[in-house]
Amino acid sequence: MSHDEDFFEPSSWDERYSSPDKMWSGNANPQLVAEAGRLEPGTALDLGCGEGGDVIWLARQGWTATGADFSAKGLERAAAHAAEAGVAERCDWWQVDARTFEAGGRTFDLVTTHFLHPPEGSITEVVRRLAPAVAPGGHLLVVGHAPSATFHHHDEKRLRAMWHSADLVPVLEELGGFEVLVAEERPRTVTRDGREMEIEDATLLARHTA
Ligand SMILES: C[S@@+](CC[C@H](N)C(=O)[O-])C[C@H]1O[C@@H](n2cnc3c(N)ncnc32)[C@H](O)[C@@H]1O
Numbered sequence: 001m002s003h004d005e006d007f008f009e010p011s012s013w014d015e016r017y018s019s020p021d022k023m024w025s026g027n028a029n030p031q032l033v034a035e036a037g038r039l040e041p042g043t044a045l046d047l048g049c050g051e052g053g054d055v056i057w058l059a060r061q062g063w064t065a066t067g068a069d070f071s072a073k074g075l076e077r078a079a080a081h082a083a084e085a086g087v088a089e090r091c092d093w094w095q096v097d098a099r100t101f102e103a104g105g106r107t108f109d110l111v112t113t114h115f116l117h118p119p120e121g122s123i124t125e126v127v128r129r130l131a132p133a134v135a136p137g138g139h140l141l142v143v144g145h146a147p148s149a150t151f152h153h154h155d156e157k158r159l160r161a162m163w164h165s166a167d168l169v170p171v172l173e174e175l176g177g178f179e180v181l182v183a184e185e186r187p188r189t190v191t192r193d194g195r196e197m198e199i200e201d202a203t204l205l206a207r208h209t210a
Contacts, residue, residue, distance in 0.1 A: 007158060008119045010070040010097070017051070017073035026081065028057030029114045030188060031143045031203050036061070042109030045133055047098055047126075048116035052078025052091075058110075059087035066108070068094040068101075098126045103133035112141040117161040127171045127204075131178065134208040140178070142168060146185045146200040165202040177210030 006012045032054050036044070041062035046054050049067035055078060058065040067078050075093045082091045099118055111134050118126055127142060134140050145151065147162040165183040172178040182205035190197050 008161070010072075013069075013071035014073040017071055017077055022051060022077075026051065026053045026056075028054050029143065031186065031201050032057065032112060032114065032141065035139070035141050035182070035203075035205050036063075036110055036112070039110060039139060042138070043107075043135075044110040044112065045094075045106075045108040047096075047101065047111070047113040047130065049078055050074050052081045054112065054114060055091055056082050056085045056087055059090035060085070063110070064090050066092050066094055068096050070095065070097040098129070101126065101129040101133075103129075106133060107135040107138070108133055109135050109138040110141065111138070112143075114143045115145060117144055117158070117163075119157060119161050121160065121163065121167070123161075123163050124168060124171050127168050128175065131172065131175050131208075134178075136208055136210060138208050139181075140172075140204070140206045140208070142204040144202045146202040148198075148200060150197050150199055163202055165204045168204045172206050177208060178206040179209050181205045181207055 044058045044063045044065045045068060047068045049055050049069050052067050055065045055067035069075050072095055075095055079093055082088045098116055111130050145162050146164050147159060165185060169180055169183050172180060182203055184203055185200040186203050187200050190199055
């Protein structure tokens with residue numbers, strides 16, 4: 001199967017993570033550093049953790065971090081990177097599909113997800129599923145690519161999977177028990193294939209007040 005034929009399924013990501021090269025930089029995502037850097041470390045869940053850069057950063061800051069992803073190959077890589085970084089004992093791993101995620105009574109002081117982009121706007125359903133995993137007083141941080149002309153080369157399905165932070169606010173309002181602290185698009189410059197690109201991180205940060 002080619003990458004783009006079934007971009008939204010675990011087989012496609014397993015194939016990507018089976019290539020010999022690292023896919024991501026291994027650096028933590030900037031909105032995680034900006035927001036979790038202000039919080040007292042506790043327990044964290046990173047859904048769609050990929051190769052584990054954010055989980056390793058959290059562990060280094062003193063969090064006990066669970067990396068979750070639907071790709072077994074991604075999780076294998078993340079666990080290997082955590083061992084290389086010397087933080088394996090602060091990390092654990094959970095193979096789970098965000099589209100059917102159920103916290104099952106587990107709660108975390110921070111629940112975070114970066115660049116997950118499930119199909120057709122279903123990020124709202126993912127947020128609905130993640131909310132019960134946030135401990136009282138804990139935080140939910142959801143970051144993705146806001147749609148923009150920068151991504152014009154993506155196919156329709158991938159474009160429709162991008163979202164704005166404001167799309168997520170009504171879900172938390174409906175659920176209740178959350179105070180929205182940040183709902184904004186944060187611009188930044190990235191380099192892809194040697195070219196500088198302007199993108200915007202759609203960023204939602206909320207605190208579980210109940
Ligand atoms: C673009 S990568 C981002 C990885 C990491 N969060 C980062 O920012 O570097 C998206 C990740 O989400 C995972 N993913 C995509 N859809 C998923 C789903 N429905 N459930 C769980 N993981 C998913 C992929 O396997 C991949 O590791």
